[in-house]
């Protein structure tokens with residue numbers, strides 16, 4: 001039997017930098033024509049439709065654009081209930097939606113600084129652990 | 141607008157199957173009842189209909205439009221199944237309109253129906269990574285918009301909840317609505333939290349129901365139906381998807397403002413937001429109604445919540461909105477909702493809305509949005 005591995009939830013959005021999956025970087029593309037950045041993969045630039053795109057590593061921090069507390073998730077969610085869903089704006093522009101962890105509800109504030117947190121969010125059919133990009137309050 | 145209508149199109153008749161829960165019926169029965177009602181309302185024989193478009197979303201078998209209409213008699217006409225998320229029904233209506241306006245057909249049927257499963261609605265398939273990330277949750281999406289809106293414009297959560305109070309007041313006057321119960325502001329705010337700041341009564345229910353409309357070229361009415369003076373003119377039919385928006389308040393994840401669709405609709409009808417006497421907008425959650433009234437230019441940006449709080453959107457107000465209860469209280473069977481809005485506007489313009497009749501409306505606007513940044517806008521006039 002092959003050994004269980006830690007794998008990124010969507011390889012075009014997250015690259016893991018160690019086997020434990022505790023370090024990683026968010027991935028995206030940058031349009032060489034208009035300069036816009038996109039999280040994950042796009043085939044053509046969503047802004048100017050240029051096909052002249054290059055891969056980039058995006059920041060591992062951003063600010064909280066909006067948030068909600070999900071009380072009843074749809075099927076397929078394996079984490080805690082309720083959970084905080086944050087919409088985080090990266091310095092490059094793209095918004096990244098994911099759970100905000102280790103944050104008391106009363107500490108949530110639009111505009112607050114957040115940083116990337118990598119946590120196991122589930123398993124695939126082969127038993128590999130799927131690492132999901134999440135957010136936590138940035139250390140001051 | 142690249143294509144121009146070649147002739148005027150009218151709605152001859154509309155029909156509904158009540159919205160609610162009907163475990164004893166399948167989807168085709170809901171749809172068929174609405175179609176039969178619409179044909180009757182139009183005084184049109186089924187065997188004269190030349191094309192049919194059926195809006196629905198959830199997979200409950202193949203070729204459901206054909207399965208529905210089979211029961212009325214096999215006439216050999218083209219039947220097209222349409223999926224465009226919550227805008228499926230209004231997209232079917234849009235296709236029927238343009239089929240006639242461009243001269244391909246004289247008489248068309250648009251109908252929609254749905255049996256939405258219970259539980260939270262998600263856009264992606266169950267094995268999508270979005271589910272594991274926790275980002276795919278329709279009401280959470282509305283909640284994110286609501287939270288940011290409240291921050292941007294200092295809107296209190298009471299103002300959003302007031303949309304639901306009004307919706308239920310209207311639905312209580314509508315025998316086809318899923319809910320006929322009214323709620324106080326406190327009851328809306330204290331109902332079960334779904335995705336903060338949205339509570340249960342600020343989110344549309346999961347619903348079943350059907351709707352239908354019969355459309356005809358004005359110059360061909362005499363070939364199909366008696367002139368009973370109840371025909372309503374379709375002044376505009378616009379469908380658009382998202383364009384790339386800049387960051388900040390225009391971010392599409394916050395604000396699916398689709399100005400393209402309203403610009404098209406106003407240009408086509410030669411009418412403006414100031415001419416609209418009655419509005420149906422996509423209020424899947426309370427924040428939806430507030431933001432869409434702004435997107436349509438009916439109220440200034442950032443002031444939608446004020447219009448609600450001051451009663452302007454009530455049936456007695458100057459911009460009566462979602463007069464039949466809207467998605468929030470009439471219910472939201474996805475494929476049926478778009479044509480349900482058309483049904484309400486036609487009923488109101490005819491002066492047949494009974495206890496929820498708006499005083500002498502001349503122009504009505506129906507706005508539907510759907511996942512994938514779909515926006516449909518129809519303007520109807522007397």
Ligand SMILES: [Zn+2]
Pocket residue numbers: 031032033034035036045046047048049050
């Ligand atoms: Zn570009």
